[in-house]
Amino acid sequence: MQTLDRIDLKILNCLQEDGRTSNLKLAEAVALSPTAVLSRVQRLTKEGYILGYEARLNPLKLGAGMLVFVEVLLDKTTPHVFEAFKAAVHVRGEIMECHMVAGGFDYLLKTRMADMNAYREFAGTVLWQLPGVRETRTYAVMEEVKSTNHLRLL
Secondary structure, X not given: OOOOOHHHHHHHHHHHHXXXXXXXXXXXXXXXXHHHHHHHHHHHHHOOOOXXXXXXXXXXXXXXXXXXXXXXXXXXXXXXXXXXXXXXXXXXXXXXXXXXXXXXXXXXEEEEEXXXXXXHHHHHXXXXXXXXXXXXXXXXXXXXXXXXXXXXXX
């Protein structure tokens, strides 16, 4: 893994602030030529520092305003059960994130729903039917105080 210099970090910081910024504006922001910046962005992408670009959508306007976190405890902790659970989670669009965790439960899910009725339907028809699920604990979010994917770089 190549070491990132100050300019690489500044490029990454600018791109995570606005992934649609033009190469010319990016070059101005980091005081390099557009050709040099393009080369660095291509290298950062090739080396896996930049995973991709996407638009942030407003969940309130798109019928997914309710954020719910769910702790999942599996009935068995065998490789087969873990794999079956992970495969089932991957095909569910309502599940935005799934993290295997250490502690009193096995997975933490981040889900988005229209409202509590939609969550109850999801829980009864999908969540509790996922492979290996023994127990769940639900945490409906009352207010999103901070939500970001930005990494602290500088």
